[in-house]
Every structure is written in structure tokens, then in C-alpha cells.
Amino acid sequence: MSDLKNTNSQTANPKTQNWFASWFDSPYYHILYKERNEEEAQLFMDTIVHYLNLPEDAKILDLACGKGRHSIYLNQMGFDVTGADLSSNSIAFAKKSENKTLNFVEHDMRKPFEQKFDAILNLFTSFGYFENDEDNLTTLKAIKESISEYGFAVIDFMNVPNVLANLVPDEVKTVDNIDFHIKRYLKDNHIYKEIDFEDNGEKYHFTEKVKALTLQDFESMMEEADIYLLDIFGDYRLKKFHKLESERLIMIFK
Numbered sequence: 001m002s003d004l005k006n007t008n009s010q011t012a013n014p015k016t017q018n019w020f021a022s023w024f025d026s027p028y029y030h031i032l033y034k035e036r037n038e039e040e041a042q043l044f045m046d047t048i049v050h051y052l053n054l055p056e057d058a059k060i061l062d063l064a065c066g067k068g069r070h071s072i073y074l075n076q077m078g079f080d081v082t083g084a085d086l087s088s089n090s091i092a093f094a095k096k097s098e099n100k101t102l103n104f105v106e107h108d109m110r111k112p113f114e115q116k117f118d119a120i121l122n123l124f125t126s127f128g129y130f131e132n133d134e135d136n137l138t139t140l141k142a143i144k145e146s147i148s149e150y151g152f153a154v155i156d157f158m159n160v161p162n163v164l165a166n167l168v169p170d171e172v173k174t175v176d177n178i179d180f181h182i183k184r185y186l187k188d189n190h191i192y193k194e195i196d197f198e199d200n201g202e203k204y205h206f207t208e209k210v211k212a213l214t215l216q217d218f219e220s221m222m223e224e225a226d227i228y229l230l231d232i233f234g235d236y237r238l239k240k241f242h243k244l245e246s247e248r249l250i251m252i253f254k
Helices: 019-025 027-032 038-052 069-076 088-097 134-146 160-165 215-224
Strands: 004-006 059-063 080-085 102-106 117-122 147-158 170-175 178-187 190-199 202-211 229-233 248-253
Touching: 019 202, 027 170, 027 178, 027 190, 027 202, 038 069, 038 117, 038 147, 038 248, 059 069, 069 080, 069 102, 080 088, 088 102, 117 134, 134 147, 134 215, 147 160, 160 190, 215 229, 215 248
Parallel strands: 004 202, 059 080, 059 117, 080 102, 117 147
Antiparallel strands: 147 248, 170 178, 178 190, 190 202, 229 248
């Protein structure tokens, strides 16, 4: 249908060849996920910062920062924060909140930073989106290269066995008077989310696709990237990780 908007359409901007570039740049992404639990997210950041025992003037990279809400919170805690994201729209929005110790940059996480950070946080399943599986390893290497000598990195990923055990195949979620029709399924070792909706007389279709990476997958990649996995947790309160029961897979490494 000519009025169907799709993330797979290709324009002059090469970024739109990746589903995540166009979907994360869309205002509808932020509408669909506007009700995410900010209190839980801030509790997690309080907990992880305390666990890492960061110095007061620590430099933190919020990798895949979106519109910068969590970068802003970390900055309010007193840290020197850089928020990085591939979405130009999100970074343009986030830049309105910049100050001397809070900066936002458009950046591809597959590339290392020249600057070194005391902590790099990749939060809320912002990993595993790439079409080429090698890019996941490339990203881990880039993170490692961007950590300072005494720094740490954190990846907060979904716990795939738990997600698959509790997968809701079909759902309709209404936000701001838009009915988002969502289908979820596993295909080719990726977890897909098909999102269809209509707004202002136009039909839209977006696809989220995340590699179903398990702890074992991460351990293999980290070994290849010469990364040392320090600790593993299963939720935002940093409780012990259980392969089937835990909702999250939170990895601390350097």
C-alpha cells in the first residue's frame, strides 16, 4: 500500500537502511515507550553507581542514550556525562539540556571514542540490533577501547531464556489515542517485534529486531575481545543472576 510507512524504506540517508536508525528517530518510538518506569531506571542507576564506587568527578558515557533522560539524571548526581546515540533527532532534543558537564553527541557505538571514560553504561537492551553479527563483537571492542585504565563498563540486556518463556505473541497497546498492534516472535535467533498502527489517516509499520544473545554468547564474544567479565546480575537491584528466572542480564566488565 502506498500509504504504508516502513522502516525498511531506503532514502538518501544511509542510516535508514538499519531498522533501528529510522525507528529510534521516529516520534512514535517515544510515544509507544513513554510509560517506561523512570523510578525503576533511576533506582538502577543509583545502585550501579554505588556498586562501581565511582569517584565524584567520574566521566560517564551513556551509550545509546536516546533523548538523554538518564544522562541528565547521572549528571544531576554530580558526574561528567556524555550521552551518545545514533538518532540525530534524539540528540538534537537532548542537546537542549547540555551544560559544562553534560554533553550529547551523535555516535555509532561500533566506533570507539578518543576520550576515555571511568564508566560506560549501555542500558535497557540497547545492544544486538545490527544486521551483521560481527558488529556486536566490534561494539564490545569499541567499548573496551573507550574505558579508562581503572574504568568499568555495564551492559544491561534482556535475559533471553526468560523473555522467550514469557513472550506475548499478540498485544494491542493504546498510547495517546494510537492503537499499537504488536506481534512478537523468534526467528533466525532474533526476537522480532512487529508494530502496526494508524495515525492521522496514515498506516505505519515498524520492526524491532534484537539478537537473542545469551550469557554464553556474551562470554564467547568477551573472550574474543579480551574483555574481563567481573560480575553478573539478574535485576536492577543487582540480585544474583538465574538463567531462567532473572528478567535481566546485567554484566559488569573491563
